[in-house]
Amino acid sequence: MEILMCIVAGLLFAAAVYLMLSKSLLRIIIGTGLLSHGTHLMLLTMGGLKGGAVPVLGEHASLYTDPIPQALILTAIVISFGVTAVFLVIAYRAYQELGTDNMEQMRGMETDD
Amino acid sequence: MINAPILPILIPLVSAVLLLFLPKHIQAQRLISAAASLATVVSAAVVLNKVKTDGIQTIDMGSWPAPFGITLVSDMLSILLVLTSSFITLCVVLYSFRSIGSGRETFYYYPIVQFLLVGVNGSFTTGDIFNLFVFFEIMLMSSYVLIVIGGTRVQLRESIKYILVNVISSALFVIAVGFLYSVTGSLNMAHISVRLADIGDEPIVTVLALLFLVVFGLKGGIFPLYFWLPGSYAAPPAPVLALFGALLTKVGVYAILRTYTLFFYHDQAFTHDILALLALLTMVAGSIGALAYKDVKQILIYNIIIAVGVLLFGIALMTEDAIAGTLFYLIHDMIIKAALFMLGGIMIWITGTSKMDKMGGLIRQYPALGWTFLTASFALAGIPPLSGFIGKLLIVQAGFEAGEYVGAIIVLLSSLAVLYSMVNLFMDVFWKKPKLPQVYAKKQTLSMFVPAAALVVLSVLYGVGTEAVYPYVMKAVEALIHPEIYIDAVLKE
Numbered sequence: 363m364e365i366l367m368c369i370v371a372g373l374l375f376a377a378a379v380y381l382m383l384s385k386s387l388l389r390i391i392i393g394t395g396l397l398s399h400g401t402h403l404m405l406l407t408m409g410g411l412k413g414g415a416v417p418v419l420g421e422h423a424s425l426y427t428d429p430i431p432q433a434l435i436l437t438a439i440v441i442s443f444g445v446t447a448v449f450l451v452i453a454y455r456a457y458q459e460l461g462t463d464n465m466e467q468m469r470g471m472e473t474d475d
Numbered sequence: 476m477i478n479a480p481i482l483p484i485l486i487p488l489v490s491a492v493l494l495l496f497l498p499k500h501i502q503a504q505r506l507i508s509a510a511a512s513l514a515t516v517v518s519a520a521v522v523l524n525k526v527k528t529d530g531i532q533t534i535d536m537g538s539w540p541a542p543f544g545i546t547l548v549s550d551m552l553s554i555l556l557v558l559t560s561s562f563i564t565l566c567v568v569l570y571s572f573r574s575i576g577s578g579r580e581t582f583y584y585y586p587i588v589q590f591l592l593v594g595v596n597g598s599f600t601t602g603d604i605f606n607l608f609v610f611f612e613i614m615l616m617s618s619y620v621l622i623v624i625g626g627t628r629v630q631l632r633e634s635i636k637y638i639l640v641n642v643i644s645s646a647l648f649v650i651a652v653g654f655l656y657s658v659t660g661s662l663n664m665a666h667i668s669v670r671l672a673d674i675g676d677e678p679i680v681t682v683l684a685l686l687f688l689v690v691f692g693l694k695g696g697i698f699p700l701y702f703w704l705p706g707s708y709a710a711p712p713a714p715v716l717a718l719f720g721a722l723l724t725k726v727g728v729y730a731i732l733r734t735y736t737l738f739f740y741h742d743q744a745f746t747h748d749i750l751a752l753l754a755l756l757t758m759v760a761g762s763i764g765a766l767a768y769k770d771v772k773q774i775l776i777y778n779i780i781i782a783v784g785v786l787l788f789g790i791a792l793m794t795e796d797a798i799a800g801t802l803f804y805l806i807h808d809m810i811i812k813a814a815l816f817m818l819g820g821i822m823i824w825i826t827g828t829s830k831m832d833k834m835g836g837l838i839r840q841y842p843a844l845g846w847t848f849l850t851a852s853f854a855l856a857g858i859p860p861l862s863g864f865i866g867k868l869l870i871v872q873a874g875f876e877a878g879e880y881v882g883a884i885i886v887l888l889s890s891l892a893v894l895y896s897m898v899n900l901f902m903d904v905f906w907k908k909p910k911l912p913q914v915y916a917k918k919q920t921l922s923m924f925v926p927a928a929a930l931v932v933l934s935v936l937y938g939v940g941t942e943a944v945y946p947y948v949m950k951a952v953e954a955l956i957h958p959e960i961y962i963d964a965v966l967k968e
Contacts, residue, residue: 382643387635394642401646401653408653431656434605438649441612445645448619449638455623456631468632 367407374400387453387463394449398442402435479525480532480549482518483557483596486511487564491589501580505572508585512565515592519558526554527947531954531964533602541966542666548602548965551951552802556599556729559806562933563721563813564592566926570817571714573922574824579624579712587624588718591617595722599729602965604655605662607730608648611694615641618723621715622707633710640703644693651686658683665965668737668958676742684739684746688731688753695727697787698756701780705764708776713820716772720779721813725805728786732801735790736955743793751791755885757784762892769831771819771904774896775812778855781889782808788886789870792877799952800869803944807862807937811855814930818848821923822904831900835909840917844924845905851931852897854938857890862938 374396381393409431415423417432457463490511497503526532532549535541549557568588575584594614601607619641623634656662658679659670671680689700696704708719731750739746761784764777786808789801819829821844826834838845850861857863867890874883937944954960 382639390639394639394646397643397646401649404650405653408657410657430662431653434649434652434656437605437609441609441645442642444616445612445619445638445642448616449635449642452619452623452631452634452638455626456635459626459628459631468635 363411364407367403367411371400371404371407374403385465387456387465390465391446391449391453394442395446398438398446401442402438405431405435405438478534479518479522480534480547480554480600483515483522483561484547484593484600486515486518487589487592487596491586491593494586494589495583498581498583501577504580504585505568508568508589509565511589512561512568512592515561515596516558516565519554519561519596522549523554523558523947526551527950531961533965542661542663545606546602546663546665546965547600548665548961549600550954550961550964551947552729552732552955553599555802555806555947555951556725556809557596559809560595560599560722561592563809563930564588564718566813566930567714567717567817569926570717570820570923574714574820575712576625582624583620584624587617587620591621591718591722593617595726598726602664603662604652604664604667607664608645608652611648611726612645614723614726615645618719621718622711624715625712630710633707636703637707640693640707644690647686647693648690651683651690654679654683654686663965664733664737665962668962669966671738672741680739681742681745684735684742685749687734687739688746688750691727691730691734692753693727695724695731696757696780696783698753698760698784701757701760701783704780705773705776708779709770709772713816713823717813717816717820720775720816721809724779724783725809728783728790728805731787732790732955736793736798737958737961740793740958747791747793750787751879751882754784754787754791755882757781757787758885758889759784762889765892765896769903771823771829771831771834771900774900775815775819778815778893778896779812781893782812785867785870785886785889788874788882789866792870792873792879794873794877795952795956796869796876797873798955799948800866800871800873802866802948802951803869803941804863804866807854807866807934810930810934810937811851811862814851814927814934815848815855817923817927817930818844818851821920821927822848824923825918825920826904831903834904835907836905838905841905841920843928844920845901847924847928847931848905849898849901850935852894852901854931854934855897856894858894860935860938862934864938865941 378393378397381389409428414425414427415421417426417429490507494504494507526549534547536545594610597610619638622637623630659667661667692700758781761777761780765774768774786801786805789797823829854861854863857867871883871886
């Protein structure tokens with residue numbers, strides 16, 4: 363099971379890297395979304411995917427799944443959600459202000475703008 | 476007062492939340508943020524004194540014993556850096572009163588600065604690797620807002636690149652933490668250190684060490700990973716740039732120092748050789764940039780990269796002298812970079828441009844600014860009575876003792892590049908006749924100059940009073956060279 367998940371996460375990373383290297387800003391943001399999906403999946407896999415009850419004490423099971431990676435993922439999800447929201451709004455503002463979503467046209471060194 | 480080490484995180488946090496309620500009252504914003512910054516400095520000084528007398532201070536959050544809860548650890552290194560960053564933030568806040576402009580002030584500039592300080596102080600103090608990630612994100616989120624606040628074209632353009640690079644490095648950080656968790660089964664830094672010592676020199680530990688180097692190198696701007704830094708740092712206004720240049724990259728350097736002395740000290744031959752090589756290339760790349768540009772901001776920005784290279788070279792050597800030199804240089808560099816960016820900001824504000832060929836002849840009207848800038852430049856290059864000297868001396872000495880002749884000579888040559896670029900900057904801006912015959916209108920700069928000058932004075936005192944700082948730094952070095960001290964303090968064995 364872990365091997366399958368690692369392959370899936372790897373495919374997500376590959377897709378994310380491919381998208382982030384493209385010219386369009388929106389494709390780059392979709393790439394960051396896939397990157398964080400891959401990261402969270404990897405974090406879950408790293409904690410181990412052995413069978414066990416959900417980490418709720420009321421289940422009275424003999425074996426529970428590891429609760430720590432789930433807490434870490436929950437934290438990482440809200441953080442990446444916040445960052446993605448900021449990123450999208452800044453991309454929208456940049457589109458309004460610069461009139462392009464092409465990263466090739468966002469170059470240059472004029473510092474006294 | 477057992478909870479004192481949390482105050483440098485709590486005070487800015489509470490004041491930031493308070494400031495969110497009164498965005499339109501600029502006077503209140505200024506008053507509260509200055510008072511909160513001052514209180515942070517005082518609390519950090521109190522904790523410093525406590526660490527000096529009683530040793531490493533730890534707090535287990537929620538009274539959960541060490542490896543299970545989050546532990547905040549104030550050892551001498553963290554609290555020295557917390558004190559330095561709090562003082563720099565105080566000076567930057569005072570400097571912002573005049574320079575940042577009311578448009579930005581009414582749009583939550585001061586609370587965001589306080590949130591940035593929360594992130595920085597938290598990163599220095601935490602004893603939990605995932606908590607370090609969270610504090611990094613607090614710091615980075617604030618920096619995203621600070622880099623784009625105002626919304627000019629260049630800021631929007633550069634903030635996209637800055638955010639993208641940091642999103643990628645944060646994802647890598649989470650993956651690195653995941654790998655580390657699967658190897659050691661712990662997130663507490665002291666506990667991880669114990670577990671890694673049991674595992675010994677498995678290849679996976681070396682892979683982890685390099686993954687962390689890539690993550691923190693992206694934050695800190697080391698050689699192949701510094702590409703985002705010159706463009707992004709040139710975008711925001713001077714006080715924000717002073718905060719970034721003084722604090723953000725140094726947090727990356729601190730994280731490398733902490734992980735390489737606490738986690739990855741087993742297979743030094745491989746990891747530390749790579750670190751040394753990257754450090755030298757960082758210095759070379761920074762020197763090339765500092766010499767190439769005719770722009771006030773760019774020269775100062777490439778000087779950040781040179782300093783990161785010097786610090787990494789000190790970390791790579793891993794002897795007692797080298798670590799002591801690194802700490803001396805780290806604190807000096809935070810202070811002097813903030814001072815230089817603030818002075819550079821005044822120069823840009825007076826002349827209305829950052830291009831050196833359009834400036835000139837400022838020494839007639841602004842002699843105090845000129846001589847302060849020259850003093851700061853000399854301190855940056857490491858001229859003996861000033862603050863940059865002792866750190867570099869110890870690093871170079873340790874380099875020669877370890878037989879790393881090439882590295883030590885490159886450190887010395889990079890000082891030459893620093894000195895040349897800074898003096899060139901000084902001569903172009905202050906001495907040379909201005910291109911245009913008109914003299915600049917005399918502008919009132921006192922309220923911006925005083926905080927910047929305070930930092931320069933502090934740096935001079937730091938250089939002259941090395942003897943007074945020495946016991947503090949050596950105490951920090953002791954805990955870094957012997958990780959058992961840190962581990963015992965946290966796990967209370």
